[in-house]
Amino acid sequence: xxxxxxxxxxxxxxxxxxxxxxxxxxxxxxxxxxxxxxxxxxxxxxxxxxxxxxxxxxxxxxxxxxxxxxxxxxxxxxxxxxxxxxxxxxxxxxxxxxxxxxxxxxxxxxxxxxxxxxxxxxxxxxxxxxxxxxxxxxxxxxxxxxxxxxxxx
Numbered sequence: 158x159x160x161x162x163x164x165x166x167x168x169x170x171x172x173x174x175x176x177x178x179x180x181x182x183x184x185x186x187x188x189x190x191x192x193x194x195x196x197x198x199x200x201x202x203x204x205x206x207x208x209x210x211x212x213x214x215x216x217x218x219x220x221x222x223x224x225x226x227x228x229x230x231x232x233x234x235x236x237x238x239x240x241x242x243x244x245x246x247x248x249x250x251x252x253x254x255x256x257x258x259x260x261x262x263x264x265x266x267x268x269x270x271x272x273x274x275x276x277x278x279x280x281x282x283x284x285x286x287x288x289x290x291x292x293x294x295x296x297x298x299x300x301x302x303x304x305x306x307x308x309x310x
Contacts, residue, residue: 162179163268164190164269166193166229169271170271176190180238189241190238190240192240192241193243196215198211219246253290260294269299271301272287287300
């Protein structure tokens with residue numbers, strides 16, 4: 158049914174849940190997953206006072222992203238799911254805009270991503286990348302929440 162599914166990954170349990178759901182959609186299909194990790198410099202702009210600190214932190218964030226993607230690739234390979242990985246760095250862009258843009262650029266016909274399902278004040282203060290992707294995407298978006306037991310433990 159789907160030929161290419163974009164799966165944004167940030168190393169969180171909710172993102173891993175999104176990956177598992179995307180992999181299930183691939184069962185018996187010729188579907189390829191595009192695993193995306195976005196290295197976002199926004200938190201660093203607020204917290205870093207020196208360029209040396211900024212460069213070192215970006216290096217650390219890149220390495221973390223590569224590790225997240227390698228782990229996800231291994232998970233896909235063990236399940237015989239075809240995938241490719243993409244590490245994308247942003248400077249001053251919204252992560253949600255990058256996700257939507259990459260879906261279009263790589264001809265994805267679905268985005269599957271985990272969501273924390275925050276509500277109220279927590280949603281207002283932390284924002285929701287998943288909600289922003291769902292609102293802006295030209296392709297369908299499947300938002301996946303953690304199972305209740307995993308969310309509490």
